Amino acid sequence: MTTTTGLSGDPDIAGGPSAGAAALECEGCGLIARTGAPTNFDAHCPRCGVLLERADRHGSGAALALAVAASILLGATLVLPFMTLDVLGQQQGSRVASGAGGFADYGLWPIALLVLGTLVLAPALRLGLRLVTLVGMGWDQPPRWLFAAFRWHERLRPWAMAEVFLLGAAVSYNQLANLATVEVGPGAWALALYVAAQAAADGTLVPQTVWRRLQDRGCLADPAALAQVAPRPWEETQVASCPVCRLAHPGGDGQPCPRCGAGLHHRKPAATRRAWALALAAAALYLPANFFPVMAASKLGQGGPHTILAGVAEIAHAGLWPLAIIVFTASIAVPVLKLAGLAVMLVATRRGSAAALVARTRTYRFIADIGRWSMVDVFAVGILAALVKFGAVASVVPGLGALFFAAVVVLTMLAAEAFDPRLMWDAAHARDREAQA
Ligand SMILES: [Zn+2]
Numbered sequence: 073m074t075t076t077t078g079l080s081g082d083p084d085i086a087g088g089p090s091a092g093a094a095a096l097e098c099e100g101c102g103l104i105a106r107t108g109a110p111t112n113f114d115a116h117c118p119r120c121g122v123l124l125e126r127a128d129r130h131g132s133g134a135a136l137a138l139a140v141a142a143s144i145l146l147g148a149t150l151v152l153p154f155m156t157l158d159v160l161g162q163q164q165g166s167r168v169a170s171g172a173g174g175f176a177d178y179g180l181w182p183i184a185l186l187v188l189g190t191l192v193l194a195p196a197l198r199l200g201l202r203l204v205t206l207v208g209m210g211w212d213q214p215p216r217w218l219f220a221a222f223r224w225h226e227r228l229r230p231w232a233m234a235e236v237f238l239l240g241a242a243v244s245y246n247q248l249a250n251l252a253t254v255e256v257g258p259g260a261w262a263l264a265l266y267v268a269a270q271a272a273a274d275g276t277l278v279p280q281t282v283w284r285r286l287q288d289r290g291c292l293a294d295p296a297a298l299a300q301v302a303p304r305p306w307e308e309t310q311v312a313s314c315p316v317c318r319l320a321h322p323g324g325d326g327q328p329c330p331r332c333g334a335g336l337h338h339r340k341p342a343a344t345r346r347a348w349a350l351a352l353a354a355a356a357l358y359l360p361a362n363f364f365p366v367m368a369a370s371k372l373g374q375g376g377p378h379t380i381l382a383g384v385a386e387i388a389h390a391g392l393w394p395l396a397i398i399v400f401t402a403s404i405a406v407p408v409l410k411l412a413g414l415a416v417m418l419v420a421t422r423r424g425s426a427a428a429l430v431a432r433t434r435t436y437r438f439i440a441d442i443g444r445w446s447m448v449d450v451f452a453v454g455i456l457a458a459l460v461k462f463g464a465v466a467s468v469v470p471g472l473g474a475l476f477f478a479a480v481v482v483l484t485m486l487a488a489e490a491f492d493p494r495l496m497w498d499a500a501h502a503r504d505r506e507a508q509a
């Protein structure tokens with residue numbers, strides 16, 4: 073076995089166990105690493121290169137200040153006027169959440185709820201959970217549910233899509249500017265500032281710091297079991313890790329995590345079956361998503377319904393090449409590449425292949441991170457439908473294609489989340505042991 077597969081050797085991050093250090097399992101390849109005190113450097117897995125733990129460069133004071141700033145900006149984003157359209161003296165205004173109304177008006181309730189969830193509910197809930205965690209972990213005796221509160225904060229991260237909506241707004245702005253006079257309202261600027269504040273806030277709060285702080289304050293499910301953690305090396309197959317606080321612990325599936333009390337898992341339950349089912353469902357819906365029109369735009373009797381691909385061609389035809397490339401990449405290329413990538417990973421896992429394990433693991437992370445950007449076109453259609461309501465003069469009506477397309481995006485995101493890249497390493501290890509026996 074060559075070293076490029078990453079199977080030989082089992083490097084350790086920080087040597088032996090140290091006081092206060094907790095074992096952490098790499099989410100990419102399942103390597104058990106011990107991380108010590110927080111440092112100024114990001115810790116990457118020495119085997120697969122996936123980020124294990126981000127550096128903690130800021131105090132919780134900065135994290136709290138940024139969370140408060142982001143909350144104020146989110147509030148401003150939601151109440152201030154977003155864009156106003158002027159067609160032959162008639163005006164139509166909108167707020168950020170009008171994007172949801174644009175779908176609801178035409179009976180496309182599932183997308184209206186999706187837009188509302190990703191644009192308003194998920195960001196607001198995340199900020200609430202973040203503020204609760206930051207305030208609560210400063211108390212002398214923090215309650216143990218703070219572990220779960222912050223875990224939900226992390227789980228909601230991919231579903232809070234303000235930055236994707238911002239790009240969707242840029243796409244729709246260019247299409248609106250072709251049609252009439254557009255005025256960008258203060259809500260749009262507040263949205264841009266909120267996106268920046270939220271990114272900075274995400275950079276200042278490191279999950280491992282939260283878990284450590286709660287542990288240091290005695291907020292523990294089973295202190296005795298945590299103290300008895302055996303020194304390395306463990307057999308990786310004997311280790312389960314906590315889905316909530318990521319503590320790796322030598323114990324069986326379903327045993328309570330000694331730190332936060334959640335059930336430990338060796339691997340994500342039914343990962344392969346769930347990933348296959350969700351990916352196949354997404355692939356099936358990809359056809360109607362591209363066959364039915366995503367919207368019908370008309371101006372003075374001109375224009376008509378068009379599909380995603382026709383929409384891209386139209387943008388390119390108007391000379392807006394960078395925009396056409398963005399929409400093509402997000403709407404056509406990303407879903408196809410995601411599904412193909414997942415299929416390759418699932419098949420390679422089944423065959424126990426050791427080829428390009430590191431590359432596959434990194435591709436998985438990339439696939440899991442990029443999926444949300446496919447919502448760009450859905451958001452753009454919502455904004456257009458909410459603003460362009462001038463009857464026979466000009467109108468945009470969202471189509472069934474948008475509904476199927478939004479379903480494809482959600483299903484591919486869930487499929488990527490369901491898959492467990494550690495299974496690729498397990499399968500290769502098992503194959504390797506078989507060959508040696
Ligand atoms: Zn790794």
Ligand SMILES: [Zn+2]
Pocket residue numbers: 314315316317318319329330331332333334
């Ligand atoms: Zn835990």
